[in-house]
Amino acid sequence: MIRALEASGRWTREGLESLGFATRAFFNLLRYSPGAFRRPTLITEQIHFIGNYSLVITIVSGLFVGLVLGLQFYVNLIQFGAEEKLGPLTALSLVRELGPVVTALLFAGRAGTSLTAEIGLMKAGEQLTAMEMMAVNPVQRVLAPRFWGGVIAMPVLATVFSAVGIIGSYLVGVKMLGLDEGAFWSQMQAGVDVNRDVLSSVIKSFVFGIAVTFTALFQGYHVKPTPADVARATTRTVVIASLLVLGLDFVMTAMMFGQ
Amino acid sequence: MHRKIIDVWVGLFVLLGAAALLFLALQAGNMSSLSFTKTYIVTGNFDNIGGLKPQAPVKSAGVVVGRVGEVTLDEKTFQAQVRLDLNQNYQFPKDSSLKILTAGLLGEQYIGIEPGGDTKNLVDGDRITRTQSATVLEDLINQFIYSKAADGKEGSE
Numbered sequence: 001m002i003r004a005l006e007a008s009g010r011w012t013r014e015g016l017e018s019l020g021f022a023t024r025a026f027f028n029l030l031r032y033s034p035g036a037f038r039r040p041t042l043i044t045e046q047i048h049f050i051g052n053y054s055l056v057i058t059i060v061s062g063l064f065v066g067l068v069l070g071l072q073f074y075v076n077l078i079q080f081g082a083e084e085k086l087g088p089l090t091a092l093s094l095v096r097e098l099g100p101v102v103t104a105l106l107f108a109g110r111a112g113t114s115l116t117a118e119i120g121l122m123k124a125g126e127q128l129t130a131m132e133m134m135a136v137n138p139v140q141r142v143l144a145p146r147f148w149g150g151v152i153a154m155p156v157l158a159t160v161f162s163a164v165g166i167i168g169s170y171l172v173g174v175k176m177l178g179l180d181e182g183a184f185w186s187q188m189q190a191g192v193d194v195n196r197d198v199l200s201s202v203i204k205s206f207v208f209g210i211a212v213t214f215t216a217l218f219q220g221y222h223v224k225p226t227p228a229d230v231a232r233a234t235t236r237t238v239v240i241a242s243l244l245v246l247g248l249d250f251v252m253t254a255m256m257f258g259q
Numbered sequence: 260m261h262r263k264i265i266d267v268w269v270g271l272f273v274l275l276g277a278a279a280l281l282f283l284a285l286q287a288g289n290m291s292s293l294s295f296t297k298t299y300i301v302t303g304n305f306d307n308i309g310g311l312k313p314q315a316p317v318k319s320a321g322v323v324v325g326r327v328g329e330v331t332l333d334e335k336t337f338q339a340q341v342r343l344d345l346n347q348n349y350q351f352p353k354d355s356s357l358k359i360l361t362a363g364l365l366g367e368q369y370i371g372i373e374p375g376g377d378t379k380n381l382v383d384g385d386r387i388t389r390t391q392s393a394t395v396l397e398d399l400i401n402q403f404i405y406s407k408a409a410d411g412k413e414g415s416e
Contacts (some may be wrong), residue, residue, distance in 0.1 A: 163280075
């Protein structure tokens with residue numbers, strides 16, 4: 001009994017401790033960000049590494065998600081004779097939910113892991129310590145540019161995902177299954193509100209960008225300098241970032257569309 | 260040189276994002292219908308607006324001439340007060356009437372504006388009193404059932 005209480009108490013303490021640790025790391029990162037913005041080439045380099053290289057997987061998966069959504073919704077909507085609602089249905093599901101969430105999950109897998117592995121290896125190879133020896137702040141020189149690169153790249157990727165997905169559903173609905181083109185777009189325009197839907201999509205993907213990139217950097221920076229722990233940290237990045245994204249998505253959806 | 264190539268790619272990446280956002284706003288969203296043409300505001304009171312929502316179109320003879328603004332409840336008359344943002348290009352006589360119509364059987368509801376015969380036109384801030392409420396499907400079914408029941412009684416007597 002006492003032991004169980006002790007275990008739960010220790011668990012709470014450790015949980016609080018790591019939460020505080022992460023929060024401190026986050027504000028530390030923000031504190032050294034202005035320094036990183038003074039050298040924007042570092043950030044563009046990271047946008048190139050994180051964003052451009054994630055573009056292909058984002059476009060391909062966006063296209064296929066759109067194609068599949070178009071097909072599935074069409075098959076079910078035609079039973080009610082409401083197939084012209086395909087446009088708003090696919091557009092809203094992509095813009096509101098699937099665009100930001102699926103992109104964030106892909107982003108965690110594609111960019112988050114490479115960030116964790118890169119920084120973990122730098123840590124394991126004592127490169128970060130060497131930087132500190134040269135009076136270069138590794139948070140400012142290494143972490144902050146990667147963080148902002150990720151935060152900037154993520155909304156761009158999510159927007160591209162949604163747009164490509166809508167084109168995919170257009171291809172299936174209009175070009176393949178013969179839905180009326182005018183009805184498809186006009187119904188979509190009537191259903192999608194720029195402020196409510198498109199803006200909240202961008203806000204969502206921005207928050208996911210912060211969550212995923214920070215998780216990846218944090219896991220990489222606080223890795224134990226062994227090859228095995230770098231591998232474990234990479235796995236942890238994907239798991240934690242994905243769960244964070246899904247949890248945050250529910251909270252933000254409830255706040256934005258729950259009323 | 261290497262630096263420049265990266266800059267070009269990053270520029271393309273950001274431009275692609277901007278293009279996608281523009282596509283979402285203009286082609287998928289209603290930014291294009293939210294045109295910057297000048298509008299004038301007219302209000303109308305309805306007993307029942309049914310499922311009318313803000314941003315629903317206002318049509319005359321099937322042509323979209325404006326949008327529904329906000330919908331509020333008039334606390335004195337307990338009527339729904341609907342603000343219409345009508346396009347400045349379209350002028351309507353002062354005694355025009357409003358109707359809440361439904362596109363198709365289960366489609367979205369919109370406001371139809373029927374022009375009257377007055378020589379003076381509606382101006383900003385006017386109130387339209389001649390309105391016809393939305394047809395609520397339940398009421399219609401109820402009426403139908405009652406009239407059927409009444410028919411049945413007469414037939415049996």
